[in-house]
Amino acid sequence: MSTYTPEKLAEIDTHSRKARRAKKWNQFLHMVGNHSLLIGLSAIFILPLYLVVVISLMSKGQAETRSLWPHPFVWHNYIDIFTAVPFLKWTLNTLFVSIMGTIGTVVSSVPPAYVLSRLQWKGRQTTFLIILSTMMLPGQVTMIPVYIIFSRLHWIPSFLPLIVPSFFASAFSIFLLRQFFTSIPDEISDAARIDGCSEFKLMMRIIVPLAKPAISAIALFAFLGSWNDFFGPLLYIVENEDLWTLGIGLNAFQGIHHVDTNMMMTASALFMAPVIIIFFFSQKVFIEGVTLTGVKG
Amino acid sequence: MSLTRAHAISPFKKKGDIAPPRKKLKVPRLFIFLCLSPWLFGIIFFTAYPMVSSFYQSFTKFNLIETPQWVGLDNFHRMFFEDDDFWKALKNTIWISAISIPLRICFAIFTAWVLTKPKRGSSIYRTIFFLPSMVPAVAGTMAFTYIFNPAYGPINKMLEAIGIKEPPFWFMDPAWSKWGLILLGLWGIGDTMIIFLAGLLDVPTSLYEAAELEGASGWQSFRYITLPLMTPVIFFSTVTGVIGSFQYFTQAYVASGQVNDYSHSMYFYATHIYHSAFKAYEMGYASALAWVLLVITLLCTLVILKTQKRWVHYPNGSLFK
Numbered sequence: 029m030s031t032y033t034p035e036k037l038a039e040i041d042t043h044s045r046k047a048r049r050a051k052k053w054n055q056f057l058h059m060v061g062n063h064s065l066l067i068g069l070s071a072i073f074i075l076p077l078y079l080v081v082v083i084s085l086m087s088k089g090q091a092e093t094r095s096l097w098p099h100p101f102v103w104h105n106y107i108d109i110f111t112a113v114p115f116l117k118w119t120l121n122t123l124f125v126s127i128m129g130t131i132g133t134v135v136s137s138v139p140p141a142y143v144l145s146r147l148q149w150k151g152r153q154t155t156f157l158i159i160l161s162t163m164m165l166p167g168q169v170t171m172i173p174v175y176i177i178f179s180r181l182h183w184i185p186s187f188l189p190l191i192v193p194s195f196f197a198s199a200f201s202i203f204l205l206r207q208f209f210t211s212i213p214d215e216i217s218d219a220a221r222i223d224g225c226s227e228f229k230l231m232m233r234i235i236v237p238l239a240k241p242a243i244s245a246i247a248l249f250a251f252l253g254s255w256n257d258f259f260g261p262l263l264y265i266v267e268n269e270d271l272w273t274l275g276i277g278l279n280a281f282q283g284i285h286h287v288d289t290n291m292m293m294t295a296s297a298l299f300m301a302p303v304i305i306i307f308f309f310s311q312k313v314f315i316e317g318v319t320l321t322g323v324k325g
Numbered sequence: 326m327s328l329t330r331a332h333a334i335s336p337f338k339k340k341g342d343i344a345p346p347r348k349k350l351k352v353p354r355l356f357i358f359l360c361l362s363p364w365l366f367g368i369i370f371f372t373a374y375p376m377v378s379s380f381y382q383s384f385t386k387f388n389l390i391e392t393p394q395w396v397g398l399d400n401f402h403r404m405f406f407e408d409d410d411f412w413k414a415l416k417n418t419i420w421i422s423a424i425s426i427p428l429r430i431c432f433a434i435f436t437a438w439v440l441t442k443p444k445r446g447s448s449i450y451r452t453i454f455f456l457p458s459m460v461p462a463v464a465g466t467m468a469f470t471y472i473f474n475p476a477y478g479p480i481n482k483m484l485e486a487i488g489i490k491e492p493p494f495w496f497m498d499p500a501w502s503k504w505g506l507i508l509l510g511l512w513g514i515g516d517t518m519i520i521f522l523a524g525l526l527d528v529p530t531s532l533y534e535a536a537e538l539e540g541a542s543g544w545q546s547f548r549y550i551t552l553p554l555m556t557p558v559i560f561f562s563t564v565t566g567v568i569g570s571f572q573y574f575t576q577a578y579v580a581s582g583q584v585n586d587y588s589h590s591m592y593f594y595a596t597h598i599y600h601s602a603f604k605a606y607e608m609g610y611a612s613a614l615a616w617v618l619l620v621i622t623l624l625c626t627l628v629i630l631k632t633q634k635r636w637v638h639y640p641n642g643s644l645f646k
Contacts (some may be wrong), residue, residue, distance in 0.1 A: 062442040069436065070453045075455070076512060079479055080468045092477035092560060136367075139360035149352050155361070162372055166572055166622055168598050168615040172608050173375035176389065196367025227356045256461040258575040262550065277465040279579050293471060296464040307459045313618065318516055319523040 034235045091290030105294045107300060112291060113284060115298070116145040117270070125190050125261075126254035126272060132194035133201050133250035134243060140197055141205030143270070146217055156206070163199040183267040190260050194250065201246040207214040207320050208242035209235060245317030248310055253305060274299045348528035388606050400613035411614070413589055417503070421593070422570035425507045430562055433514050434555065437521035438547070451522070458515030466579040471508045472497050496580055499590035506591065509576055517562055524558040525551065554559035556637045560629070571618050574599065594618060595615045 032040075083091050084105060085098040109115050143149070144156055178189040212235060220230050236243065254260075258275040265271040272280075278299060281292050307314065331452050356391070383400055385393035436454055438446050473495040484492040493501040526592040528551060536546040574595040581591040598618070602611035 058444065062439070063446075065439055066443065066447075066450045069439065069448055073453050073457055073512065075467075076468050076472060077460075077474045083471065083479075094477055094479045094482040096479055096482075110568075121406065136363040140364040143357045143360045147352070147357060149354075149357055159364070162368065164568060164626075165372070166568065166615070166618055168572060168595060169379055169619050170372055170375035171598075172602055172612050172615065173378035175602075176370055176378075176608070177370070177375075179389070190561070193371055195363065196371060197364040202364065227353045252459065256463075258461075258463050263576075273459060278463050278467060279582060281467075282583060289477075292467055296467045299373070299464040300460050302459060303459050307456065308452075311455070315451075315455070315519055318519045322465065 077300070080293050080297050083290055084297045086290050088288040088290050091288075091293070095284050102290075105291060106298070109294045109298065112288075113277060113281075114269075114272075115277070115295065115296070118272050118274045119298075121187075121271060122255060122273040122275075125187055126251050128187075128191040129194040129254040130247050130250040132191060133198050136195050136197040137201035137205060137246060138236065138243065139231070141202045142208055142235060144202065145206045145209035146212075146214075146231075146235060147227075159199045159202055163203065171263075178264065183264075185265045185271055187265065187271065189233060189264040190254070190257075194254075197251070200255055201250065204246055204249075204317060204320055205239065205242050208239050210237055241313060241316065241322070244310070244313050245320070248306070249317060252306070255303060330349050334536045345563055351565065379612040382609050382614050385609040386589070386607075387609040387612075389608055394608070394611060400610050401589040403610065404613060404617065410589070410592070410597055410600075414592050414594045416536060417590070417592055418571060418594040421503050421506065421573070422516060422567060424503075425510055428507065429510060429517060429537060429566065430559055432511050432516040433521045433562070434559075436514060436518045437525050438551070442520075442524055451519075454518060456513035458513040460513070462575040463579050465509060465513065466576045467583065468511075469505060470580050470583040473505055473508075496584045496586075499586070499588040501512070502580070502584070502586065506576055506580060509580075520562070521558055523556065524555055528554050553638045557639060560633055560637045563629055567629070568622055571595065571622050 034309050079096075082096065084096060085103065086095065087100075087102045090099065140159075144152060144159075174193075175184075176188075178184050181188075183189050183192075216234060216238075217230060220234055225234075256275070256277070257273075259274045261276045265273065266276060274295075278292070278295050281295065332616075340518060370558055382393055384395060384397060386396050386399070387393035438453070443450075460468075473480050475481050475492070475494045475497055480495075481492040493504070495505040496502045532550050533546055541549070572595050573593050577591045577593050577596055578599070580586070581589075581596075586592070594614075598611050598614045601607050601614060
């Protein structure tokens with residue numbers, strides 16, 4: 029005989045309904061908790077960027093009063109910046125160095141990564157270990173002799189010391205590309221080789237198109253690396269104002285007397301903008317690149 | 326009868342049917358050499374030669390114009406016994422690494438862990454958390470020195486509003502300037518966070534489910550499941566953090582230029598090398614400083630490597646995965 033009388037069953041039903049409701053309520057509380065924590069953290073991360081934009085739209089007087097909202101909005105700060113300092117020239121210089129550096133890095137890093145991952149040869153492991161160890165080498169150790177080489181070549185001040193080295197492959201890019209190339213199945217190469225495809229054609233026509241995500245990642249890292257670079261320009265182009273990049277120009281702002289302090293934030297906002305825009309359009313490529321190697325370029 | 330690989334996997338394997346021998350592909354030596362040549366050239370002229378050269382220069386007095394003059398160990402003697410700036414820079418560097426490396430790791434784990442919590446919408450938060458790490462160092466530093474300025478920056482006003490009576494002067498105060506730099510570093514945590522996030526997402530959910538069934542609390546499952554599985558990532562970030570902190574330059578240089586850091590509270594090891602080489606033009610002495618930096622970095626890395634057996638947990642038992 030069943031002990032489940034209709035009353036008992038109804039009781040169980042309400043119990044389980046209560047339990048379910050409690051569980052749902054609990055989940056809801058968790059969700060609210062998580063999201064408030066995330067929103068709070070987001071606010072902290074956004075705050076400095078928000079303040080930069082807000083201050084960049086204030087008048088000089090207001091920018092020095094710790095205000096949080098522009099009154100009135102001084103939009104023409106964003107026009108004045110181009111006449112107060114050679115901002116356009118700095119931007120074009122930075123753009124030129126970054127684009128050339130990106131081309132150099134991509135062109136010179138793909139072939140070494142290819143032979144390190146897609147071909148078997150004696151010394152491959154050793155070569156790879158050397159590349160890994162140069163990634164760990166502090167730049168300060170080689171910096172002075174490299175500076176001397178460029179000064180003997182009479183390349184200082186000029187863009188050449190900032191651009192030419194990127195045409196000799198970067199260890200980081202080789203590493204990232206190699207990680208990706210290794211994941212492409214060998215059968216693809218074997219099939220092409222049996223069909224009589226030359227190694228160069230195989231690299232350019234088959235592997236490079238397959239590795240587009242990794243190649244765009246190294247291109248992005250290289251571009252942002254040069255765009256954000258300060259130390260290189262500080263060593264090589266500071267002496268000639270015509271060659272200044274955004275970083276160098278911005279750092280020298282305080283010394284330029286006729287420029288208002290709020291303009292520093294206008295310039296900073298304009299300096300950050302391209303990076304942020306690029307990031308929004310390519311964050312997937314970006315985050316995959318960081319995850320693939322564990323480092324940012 | 327020796328079986329070739331092709332034979333073993335051939336679906337048409339029959340007795341006596343021998344698969345055609347796999348054509349041995351010639352290793353294209355010339356192609357390999359050509360492909361590697363840009364890298365080879367680079368490593369010879371921009372790494373190997375400069376290393377040898379700076380090692381030699383560290384035993385010389387050299388001002389870029391005259392030929393280097395051999396002075397034996399004078400540079401190292403001067404560094405350890407006569408140069409107060411060297412000790413100041415070293416102390417500042419050790420101070421900031423000792424505080425910022427653990428802080429960065431904790432903050433990165435925390436932000437990454439928070440990101441794994443919600444079922445939906447975490448990608449927008451991830452974008453926001455990651456964004457500041459993209460900002461050019463010069464622009465980020467300018468922004469921070471401005472908004473943390475006690476006189477006209479809004480941050481201290483906000484701190485006063487939430488009840489902090491006398492907020493610090495941040496970059497203007499030698500006792501607080503390094504904290505300003507640390508906050509700037511924590512703001513740009515994004516790239517470290519992404520690595521931790523990838524690690525966290527790799528932890529099999531079955532482990533957490535099992536722990537929940539056994540009645541483990543949230544903290545317990547974090548402490549005994551998440552943390553041990555994260556140790557390889559923590560280890561990696563510690564090593565790169567140590568290497569990075571001895572090269573910490575741009576933020577400190579820009580910030581100290583903005584606020585006239587007379588007391589050298591933001592004078593770090595890399596700044597000292599820069600000043601010796603490109604302000605004082607003492608190339609020999611700067612090379613000696615750089616080699617000491619290399620030795621210190623190597624020693625720190627070795628120490629961390631030595632301790633890893635005790636606390637780094639590799640799930641598959643392999644040392645380097």
